[in-house]
Amino acid sequence: MEFVLDTLNYFSVLMLVVLGLVVIFGLMNVINMAHGEFILIGAYTVVAVTSAGGSFWLALVIGSLVAGLAGLLVELLVVRHIYTRFIDTILATWGVSLVLKQTVIVIFGPTGQSVQNPLPGVMNVFGVEYPRMRILIIGMAFGLTVVLYLALFSSRLGLKLRAVIANRDMASTLGLNTRRMDMASFSLGAGLAGFAGALMSPMISVDPQLGVGFLIPSFLSILLGGLNSLLGPILGVGAISGSTNLIAGWLSQADTQVIVFLLAILVIRLFPEGILKRRQK
């Protein structure tokens, strides 16, 4: 049971991060290497707000907003100028991640910070004692993922977004403002990553390498699930989070990372289109 909860915890947080990456890739064909830094921004905003005396819940909201705003700025200043040059987007967003990370280091210093747990204590879930804060993280992150997927597949805004992802040119001739969609999605994706970072900040050591730590599992999840599907990432994230927690049961964290990454690379080599075979165009 604890394994299920641990996996669910990792799954839901990773899902929030991956969702933004997938939508940005689908829309703009941009691999956003700076996405992990939005997690960082969310988490560090919580550090700043709570140490200034604000409550964690206020910090959660502000953290998501600040990350969303940072995403908007990155879109306007960098990504929009190069989104037709695929390889350069990887590099430029990588540069952006260096800049964002270094900014955090300049402001907060290179060492890890901690955030006070707003929900201390444990509660009994299906016969296991589990930290209350972790239950909240699962609830909020998982709930948000479900809501976002429902919106994507059954709301009008979701339909517009899917239309632009499916065929950008065609969508624009039907009157959809694709550039505005890009900006909104980039900002929303960044905000979600920021929310994920802010939400989990009390349970982790908030340090500048946090973003990179999440970036690689996110990318592997997407490649596993296939780049051209909005549902694929669910499977990819499930595979990564499940195998990570499974192997972590009897090996150290570093060994787990090595094994999970190697397995993922192997699977990606065998199924370059993702586990879900891409639909025929």
Next chain:
Amino acid sequence: MKSKRRGLYATVAAWVALGILGLLFDGWLLSQMAIYFCYGMFAMGLSLIWGQAGILSFGQAIFFGAGAYGFALVTLNKIPGLGVSVAMGFVVAIVLATALAAVIASLTFAARGLSGAHFAIVTLCAAVVVETATTRSDYLGGYNGLFGIPPLSWNGTMIGDHALYYLMLSITLLAFLSVVAIIRSPYGTLLEAIRDNEHRVRHLGYVPHHLKSAAFILAGALSGLAGALFAAQFGFVSPSLLGFALSTQVLVWVAVGGRAVPMAAMLGALVVPGAENMLSNVLGDVWLLVIGVLFVAVVVAARGGVFGNLLRLPLPQRLRE
């Protein structure tokens, strides 16, 4: 005609300047500069695959680190049966780096091959895997790495600062001439064609993945040599030499210098860490912020890099109209 030759004159002038620099300095600073030539060779390897063939690798430090560790293992007598030999150290370093590059190339380019995005992410993960695995290996010294690599010597005496500088300069010049010879050969033209349109090259009857693998392996070998030379001068190796951080640093150097021109890439690898060394004392953490912004600006607005246009050599005779 004059403007076409400008790149050639600038390149010669840059080499002459590097030669004169060796006369102006001595001691610690000079030995630092000698070490940077290792970065320069490393950068030229990346320029070959990235600038020429369009292969964006986030894991080049794997080969640099493999060279460094290979050299360290032999000279520290950790490989039974090989003895302690500097020459053997270089051989093992290059063989190890080449073999690793061949393995990665066969895993990624073969058959239909991975797309550019897949390749970038897979190499990035590979670098993390190799680095993490190295920290977990007692044989390789774990987190701390391997210490006490003997410095380069000649007939039993240690090579002096100036001699070492000119030795490194010569090796780097040789590496530069080799890389330039490759990219100016018909094979180099094919690599450029792959960068622009892989499908078309395939339709012309070539096998792109063989051509790309060859370039990747050559770059790996050059990185391995650079890593070995680095270990020989630095005296110790650690897991950070084959990881994610150095892999991305070299990308920054090459992008800022100029990815498509080996000389520009090399100067990027001398200037960026050199300036970092000097300015980080003054600016501290802000320096990395500055270099990050510069990197983004170069990628967005100046794809040729800072030195790229200045040092671009004229086209080979056979490609001129």
Next chain:
Amino acid sequence: MLEVRNLAAGYPSGGRVLDGLNLSVPAGAIVAVLGRNGMGKTTLMRTICGLLQTSGGTIKLDGEPVSELPPHTRAQLGIGYVPQGREVFESFTVSENLTVGRIAKKGLWPKIPPHLLELFPILAERAQQRAGSLSGGQQQQLAIARALAGEPRLLLLDEPAEGIQPSIVHEIAGKLREIVDTTGLTVLMAEQNFDMVDGTADSIAFIDHGLIAEEGVAADGIRSDKVRLAKYLSL
């Protein structure tokens, strides 16, 4: 209604495809642009709807210049576009496809109007099926209906008969004529198929090497106009 003057356009990699093209389409008419492959028909269509940038000249819709506007703004102003190869959203349902055609338009209620479904009963019947599962002719009807769902003033059709069996071509042609006669829609269609042009088009413009060589040619009797057919279509 549509006035194209001195239009120049092409692809970033290739040269100019159109260079100095002039064309007028009167309101409420169906004008067919005929010409061989590679003469610039698709380029013309893509330039009018805004997917290709103009490098010179003007495009006016009811007197209003649109050539500098992005495609989505032109769509808002009433240009509807049915591309070559249809390009329906294959993974979406039929009704989602129609909704996308309407959803972005200012001042339109997103619900699909019933008269549209009456015109294309097959789409109503298959509303919940994936568009990718439809036949070519059905997808073509869907692409047209999707454009009409946005209630355009000008409809651009790029080779609507391509790859469709003749009986369906006649059916689509008949519906098009009916819509134009009842709503006053203006249609510009690029075509090579006479079954589509015959009985639908009011007049014909011949395109040759990126220029309109002749316009306002009566559509009746075009099949027997051996001189023009040989000149512009190599028939």
